[in-house]
Amino acid sequence: MNAPSPSDVSATGNDSQITRFRLSDQYQQLKNNFHRYLIQQIEERNxxxxxxxxxxxERFVGEQMRRYVVEQRLPVNQREAETLARDTKDELMGFGPIQSLVDDDGINxxxxxxxxxxxxxxAGRLSQAPVRFLNNQHVIRVIxxxxxxxxxxxxxxxxxVDARLPDGSRVNAVVPPIALDGPSISIRKFRKSALTAEDLIRFGTVTEACLEYLKMRIRNRTNTIVVGGTGSGKTTFLNLLSQYIPGDERILTxxxxxxxxxxxxxxxxxxxxxxxxxxENAVTARDLVRNALRMRPDRVIVGEVRGDEVLDMLQAMNxxxxxxxxxxxANSTHDAIARLELLAGFAxxxxxxxxxKAQVASAVQMLVQVSRLKGGERRVMSVTNVRGLQGNSLVLEDVFHYDVERGVLIDLRAQK
Structure with missing residues (x-):
């Protein structure tokens, strides 16, 4: 490879020029060549x-970077060399171009x-990141x-394939031939510190009155389903509710x-x-729920009901x-009931x-719907009690309801 010209890689010190430098084809090839050089040095020196x-x-990569720049006579300044060393270190011991994104706690x-x-x-908004891979094989190596x-x-x-990072973050990867535009990776980050009730109140996700009500219901052993669409914060809210379980109870997750x-x-x-x-040798959620019932649990918490484990989960609640x-x-509490019925049919x-529906009415006592709004904000949309069965329909009664026009979570108990 020819060394990039000064006009290609010279930087004035601002972030935008460093970003353009990192996204250029010349930089990707330079990083690939330096990576190979490091591997060669490691192998030759044993x-x-x-x-x-x-x-x-980090010290080894920095020393080799300075040596490599001199040997190859690369027209790069100090900041560009530091960027190259840092990115190559991520190739050696991390997940390449996305390692800095994985390390950023502000990215979801x-x-x-x-x-x-x-x-x-x-913060609920999508934007393009200033990183890229060399080619399809580079993405597959990271996967x-x-x-x-x-x-x-x-x-x-x-x-x-579904997998997870060492910190618990969920990963889904898809590669050709079914991924038409190249290998794809989707990572749902796992927060290093779980969101607290104070965090959710500060973000406007829920009100203090609603949380006090939910705390009382969870402590009183109310069977609960958290309802929401993709990325709405279902697991985050389930994790919060689980903190209200008394400490002397045995929990199976x-x-x-x-x-x-x-x-x-x-x-x-x-x-x-x-x-x-x-x-062969798969262990399904249904297998685990059935086994959990034999382990003397006080409560069973299933991360998400999405298959034939629905019947065993309802049985546990009953x-x-x-x-x-x-x-x-599901996108609403009524849709959640319909989805339970659909999953039961599949099971x-x-x-x-x-x-x-009579079984659902007996098993499920409260539904909490969460949603991500257009602006990216996550909100509790409703807290709904299941009052029983009337004819062929479940009787659902909202206790809290989010008024979209006013942007407030209304306590309906005060209106009765």
Whole structure:
């Protein structure tokens, strides 16, 4: 590769020029070449790189960067060289171009749409990130690095995979041939510190009066479902509600990817397992819910009901495990009831519609709907009690309701 010209890589010191430098094809190739140079140095010197701590690696990369610039006579200034060293260090010990995004606590989602386009969500708003990959293979290498610790694989015969980062963040990856524009990575970040009630009140997600009501209901062992669409904050709110469970109760959690963080001493966390390469030995959410019921739980918390585990979850709520909780993907409380019925049908339930609704009325006592508004704000839209069955319909009664026009959560108890 020819060294980039001064006009290509020279920077005046401002962030916009550094960003253009990092996004250029010349920079991507330069970083790739320097990465290969570092690997060669490590192998030739037989260095025990795996045993080094972060400071040793950073010092080594910096020293080699200065040497490489001199040897190759690269027309880069100090800030550009530092950027190159930092990004290459992320290639060696992290997730390449997206490592800085993973480390940024203010980012909620990282969305890689092929090698050249990366979006992030910050405070509910999407924007393009100033990073990119060299090519499709570069993206796939990062995906494989994410999957390596958990023994998963991705290739043309298995082009979709769910995984998680060491901090618990959820990862979904899709590669060609089903990803037409190049490999895609979707990361839902896992907060290092869970949001507190004070945080949600400050953000305007919920009012203090509503939280006091929910705290009372959870402590009184109310079976609860948190309802919401994608990215609405269902898991965050479920995690908050779980903090109101008395500390002397035994809790069993069932999740596809462990996200709940309960500050209780008596918690057993269970996580599903996908099938192996032969398509065998999968452990489903339904398997775990059934097993959880044999483990003497006071409450069962299912991260999200999305399949045939719905029947076992309702059974848990109906058979002495009062105060159990879960979430469900739906845009309203009425849609949530319809989705429960649909999932039960998929699970093989062949009773009448009225019999199933009677079971729901007996099992579920409260629905909490959360939503992400157009501006990115997350709000509690309603707190709804399930009053029972009237004819062939469930009787739902709102206790709190969000007035979109006024932008306030109304306490309907005061109006009765």
């Amino acid at each position: 260095l025990e790189f795996d045993r080094w701590d972060a400071q040793q690696i 989602d990282i969305l890689v749409n092929g090698p050249n386009v990366v979006f992030i969500e910050r 494989q690095r994410i999957l390596a610790p958990i023994g998963r694989r991705i290739d043309e015969s298995n082009p979709m 069932v999740e596809d990817a462990a996200e709940l963080r309960l500050n209780h001493e008596h918690v057993v966390r269970l996580e599903t397992r996908p099938p192996n390469l032969e398509g 058979t002495g495990h009062d105060g159990s909780m879960t979430t469900i993907h 093989g339930y062949n009773g009448s519609e009225q019999a199933f």
